[in-house]
Amino acid sequence: MFRILKGDYGGQILIAIVIAACALVPYLNLYVPASSPFHLSTFTVTLLGKYLTYALLALSVDLVWGYLGILSLGHGAFFALGGYAMGMYLMRQIGDRGVYGNPELPDFMVFLNWDALPWFWQGFDMFWFAMLMVLFVPGLLAYVFGYLAFRSRVTGVYLSIITQALTYALLLAFFRNEMGFGGNNGLTDFKDILGFNLQSDATRIGLFIASGIALILGYLSCRAIVASRLGRVAMAVRDSEDRVRFIGYRVDKVKLAIFTFSAVLAGVAGALYVPQVGIINPGEFSPLNSIELVIWVAVGGRGTLYGAALGAIVVNYAKTYLTGALPEVWLFALGSLFVLVTLYLPQGIVGLMRRRQKEIGHETA
């Protein structure tokens, strides 16, 4: 593990911060009295946990965009699919505590007059099965999609547009009630996870720590890929795909493997996101979400991994703040942020910090 992080100062700092947060946040929330200015409300803990899942999602995008050169405008789809798999488990945990009190069927199925659980809902009452699906469903979609796209050598803008179409198609499909995923309303009204009440402070803290651990493990695995020869092949593919083919690598397989892995990471992020926000609906498939998350990565600095995590947290903090303080400004702020970053900060915040560091280095030298 230390070998992977050798020379990666940004990553070391990121992991240190996440570990510190995992230790400090529970303490500030559970043991510091609410009257103290240092007390963290459970609302804030949940918010921070949400940011961590976004950071993990941003990592998965940076892995394919920053290192492999695939600008995916549909990564939100993998996130949402992971979220739906988790949501289905949480729905099954409600049992007979739903509004209709039906022990067999989730509320929305009773509402639609369905008399039995559809086949694709089978097994989701088991946690391990749902977790397997969290990994499997986004992974399978990415594999099939990637297999078709990379074999026919679809690249660049065309690939981006197809990924966008993919998430849009899923958005429309999940809006339909007949799909059996709650249609427009999605899945919500969750009660507990693994027997722990989702509303309790301790569960919230647990989910926060789980998100932190997932982020660290996600970072380490991305970093392991990037620091290996496979990572260097990926960068070579990004810069000159044809050349890589002529030195004997199967470019389509390299892309497929990394793209699929990235989708699985996005799925895990989605699965951790859903119990914290308490709802998953087709809105998560919206193309806008996927574009927004590309902006996080651009703002943080692509091709660095830790920059993506940083960007996700910074932009989402700004979003939380602005949508609270000046709700009508947010979309303009987001748009102009993207324009400004593209024009003046092509390397994002990380690039800016590196430049500052160099300038300071020159001044002292």
Place this chain on the structure above:
Amino acid sequence: MKQLDTLREIMRPDEVFPFVHSQKGLEPITDRGVILSLEGVNKSFDGFKAINDLNMAIDAGELRCIIGPNGAGKTTMMDIITGKTVPDTGRVRFGQTMNLLGMSEPEIAQAGIGRKFQKPTVFECLTVAENLELAMHGDKSVWATFRATLSGEQQDHLDKVLTTIGLQEGAKGQAGSLSHGQKQWLEIGMLLMQRPHVLLVDEPAAGMTHQEMDKTTELLNALAGDHTVVVVEHDMDFVRSIARRVTVLHQGHVLAEGTMDDVQQDQRVIEVYLGE
């Protein structure tokens, strides 16, 4: 008529059917001295005949120059050999038995044909040593690449290639900051890392200074013998300095073949090319 052609193809005495020889993972057989042969190759793009009944044989260990005016089909020929372009008709053999048509680009590269492009395309974001490491001969599947580390023997090979191309100084530097000439050499070095039998080199001297050109001449001459080197070039002085045998292409067809002097005296060659 078509059936007759097919029948004629099948009845050829030198026909080697793929099922007789498994093609993958085999070394090319060069008992009769020929390592690369093109026979009756045709290729047209939207009615334009880029390659027109091209026949050529290249001996193992040879240093061959291919010249020709623009549009003579030099690059298309390279594309066909490396599997980027599939010809309409004809056959392309590597050694006596290996049929290159029907093999993919990575398969051909793995079999031992390396290609250097006209424009130097090294991976600029990687270091010189990393560029060479990527090109190294070996298992290039995804998992093997992920787990790969450099063995002592591989490191030695890498160092040897670095010395051959004269870049041992800047091995840890970014390939993007190399000069144009150095990039060309690095690219030749990347070819060498693949332990190829045949090196296809497209315009190695383009944009080089005289000193760089001399060094390139030296490098290519040193490589011939152990490897078969095929050079496509425009610069006649450069060709004169390296070539033992020259093939002149014109309109996708071999116009003349022989030593530089022979070729230069050929009336047709003077007409289409040198006489300009």
